[in-house]
Amino acid sequence: MNKWYVENGEQGDIVISTRVRLARNLEDYPFPCRLTVKGKEAVCEEIKNVILENDTWGFSYAKMKDFTRAQAVSLAERHLISPEFASDRAGRALMLTDDEAVSIMLCEEDHIRLQVMMAGLALKEAYTVADKIDNIIGSKLNYAYDNRIGYLTQCPTNLGTAMRASVMLHLPALTRCGQIGKLASTVSKLGLTIRGAYGEGSSPRGDIYQLSNQITLGISEESALNNLQSITLQLVAQERAAAERLIENPVEEDKIFRAKGILENARVLSGDEFMELASLLRMGISCKAVDYDITRLNELVVRVQPATINAAEEKELTASQRDILRAKWVREALTV
């Protein structure tokens, strides 16, 4: 089955992916931080049974302790679990669909962290799936819920809808024009936050940002999603305009094509350089300067992460060995 990230979604050249995450807790148990390993295992078991009995999505279930460290880090690299969930695996479990679009972390910070990922801009579609699974669990188990506040979560910033919706945006032109700082302060007034998806700073790795809702209390899921949707579309329009201006400059056009040339030919390629060059290539595809299937690039970004390479090769490679393998895979994918 194709993974979710091989699809090309709406606005897929700029909106890499959409994620909707719901946090839930069971009324009958303390929060995971107050549970023993045995207690966590009981929670995992209870939720697993409900989901597998009503499963139309094809979930698999695995205890986190059954994964090797490389496999766990690879899951984190693919954003299927949090890095924290990968590092402390005792008593925890993961449910995952074949296409990796839906993942449920059991006994992370909350009992249930249900997330749905889709390619491109697909906030309503992702929420619909999350909502259905949530309803199934909620109809069989008692959620910790307060009529005045909403869903109860360990961290107070999630209280209320306990929903975090986000989009991964590729904003190379706005980054180059130095406009991200201004954007960040504008979106924060609108209840959203934007930050580097891979590392912080003014120019994050691959020029990829995560835009997400901040407010969960006193707002409906629908309002939060509509707000995020409309601001995303505005940012996409701004990025498109900035990229079109940028690429008229032969020096910027040159950078895009050199990136393509290096990706297609390099024999040694570090992860950081790959992300930088892939960002330029993606901008070139978005501006129609380069003719290339963007979904192949999406797949590459996932495949060439360090632990994901190790997991695929089933051994602990050195960084230099990975750099050679990464270059090979990139070359093969781009020059088919």
Added chain:
Amino acid sequence: MNKWYVENGEQGDIVISTRVRLARNLEDYPFPCRLTVKGKEAVCEEIKNVILENDTWGFSYAKMKDFTRAQAVSLAERHLISPEFASDRAGRALMLTDDEAVSIMLCEEDHIRLQVMMAGLALKEAYTVADKIDNIIGSKLNYAYDNRIGYLTQCPTNLGTAMRASVMLHLPALTRCGQIGKLASTVSKLGLTIRGAYGEGSSPRGDIYQLSNQITLGISEESALNNLQSITLQLVAQERAAAERLIENPVEEDKIFRAKGILENARVLSGDEFMELASLLRMGISCKAVDYDITRLNELVVRVQPATINAAEEKELTASQRDILRAKWVREALTV
């Protein structure tokens, strides 16, 4: 008619070209530096008539003052005339064959500077052609010749055979291994000199060197050519061995393929960067890592020189305009 540099000669991946140059003066005239413009024109006229009456090579004749500055500089870029000959054009003339293999500067430092260029290692072949033309002129006009010394030339370093033979060598691996300094001192003991063909220094532009004979007095042409031939073959063998060792290192192999990728894709390319990348590509071709027709690279090296671009476009382009045009021509030539 194809230019001489489009051929691929013997050892053509490393020996770019061979040049044999003879200096001659007419007994009946002072050296050019002691001639008026009218006197120089008389010398040019006399030699021209002899050559055109016995021409089996297809010479054209042109007064240097009839060339624009860009055309004259382009001739120098193609090594058909000396830069000094291009800058002071009064009273001087040039004879040139269609394939640009034979050029005769009239009233440069000496009355006659006859040079034959051939692709690859072709010392005997080039000398044979030069010798034939020399015999024709010598049978009709009196050369300044001394039985004890040989041919008389303005500069005492040319006295005797007045022959300078040289090969252009591409030595990227020996350069990278830091062996050129040692080589230079070795060949100087053998009566030869090696220096950067484009600019001096330990790592000249494009890693291209000129190896030439130093001694013209008390030695026959044949001995000088044999000596140069045998040392050239030794250097070629050393370069091949060094390149094979070098390319086993993935980091060095990577440099070669990145150079290829940038040359095939860049939209802006300076002359210096082109020479650097072309050198890496040539090494890759020589090691059979890259499959590419080396003669197309030879042609490019000539075509994308600044004045040669201006001459082809028939206008004075800015450096930025040339960088864009150079990138385009390189791209087109490499991705046919």
